[in-house]
Amino acid sequence: MNESAFVAALKALADTPAARGLEDDAAVLSVGGQQLVLTHDTLVEGVHVRADEDLADVAWKLVAVNLSDLAAKGARPLGVLVSHMLGDSDARFIEGLREILGEYDVALLGGDTVRAEGRRVWGCTAVGKATHTPAPDRRGARAGDAVFVTGTLGYAMLGLGDRASGSRADLAYRRPRPLVAEGIALAPHVTAMMDVSDGLLLDAWRLAHASGVELALDSTQVPVADPQKAGECMRWGDDYQLLFTAPADAALPVAAARVGTVTGGPPGLSLDGDIFPDAEGLGYRH
Structure with missing residues (x-):
């Protein structure tokens, strides 16, 4: 299996x-x-x-x-x-x-x-x-919400080949920093939230299916460590940033990039208008 x-x-x-x-x-x-x-x-x-x-x-x-x-x-x-x-x-x-x-x-x-x-x-x-009741869930995204992600994706991927240099990429891979304070600050404001461990696209697909909505992402708005490898940065994972949905006009206490919108379409993910009916090829799975 x-x-x-x-x-x-x-x-x-x-x-x-x-x-x-x-x-x-x-x-x-x-x-x-x-x-x-x-x-x-x-x-x-x-x-x-x-x-x-x-x-x-x-x-x-x-x-x-x-x-x-x-x-x-x-x-x-x-x-x-x-x-x-x-x-x-x-x-x-x-x-x-x-x-x-x-x-x-x-x-x-x-x-x-x-x-x-x-x-x-x-x-x-x-x-x-x-710290907030109810605790954020993957199942709360609503049509009309905006989709946000913290930080920059792909540094851990680059760090796999940048061993022991002490660079940002190296440390992102070897010593990821969980965003505990940021998650606590965001909890009262989000409608759904999860961390990005298996790649932005796969994790966004999972959040969409848990919530029964479509997440329409715009790749040009996703912060990536290497624009020449943007697709890999969105799929590789190990980033441990926070992916969340919130009302578009929410006053967020944490810096985050808006990377898409929640729509009322069939549950799933679209990227730049291309629809992904299943999770195949979106990120890391065993």
Whole structure:
């Protein structure tokens, strides 16, 4: 089964409202009058990180991608649980973990350690508290809304081949910075929001289908790191910027580029007038 088919099969099991139909970045669980936000991500050596990546960078990225999911829900991080596959450079993993937990003031709550043969795998579960009720959802975009994205897309793609230089691109790949403060600021203003992890086009398609609307994007308005590779910048992913919809006249507290409009057409994505009926070729999928 490919990733999409497997997730579709899981939806029959995820029948609690907290799971949001597996259509969102995270689960949102109401407890004692508050909303807890929970998310989990896995990194695989040679897939999500380079096979010879410094484990300090692996640890940073592992936590960062989970905090990015919390950011998309406007959640304030409370803590993480981390699983680590023992091997070479374990001390470097701890060092990177110490750095990102300190940078974002996040508690280490627990986790697991294992040892096995083959590619190394790391997992992280992040827990946060929603700062706005309801927590932003992928399912709230409405016809007439504007589509926005923060930051510039494609730096992580360029950073894959710009190793250890300390450039903006290199750091975007090795040490992404989740937009936690920005997500919290945006939460009261957006109608739908998610982070861009698998490419702008694929993630926009997902948001459109979750909301039952069409997102009509204008490629000339999308900020990209390399205009000569604009298509790749919109498809490659690993950006961890925030993609969101909001009323066109909303006074946004965070700088963002308007890249399109939500229409009442059939659910899906259009780019410069070209309609994409399915997600094939739009971004990274397993």
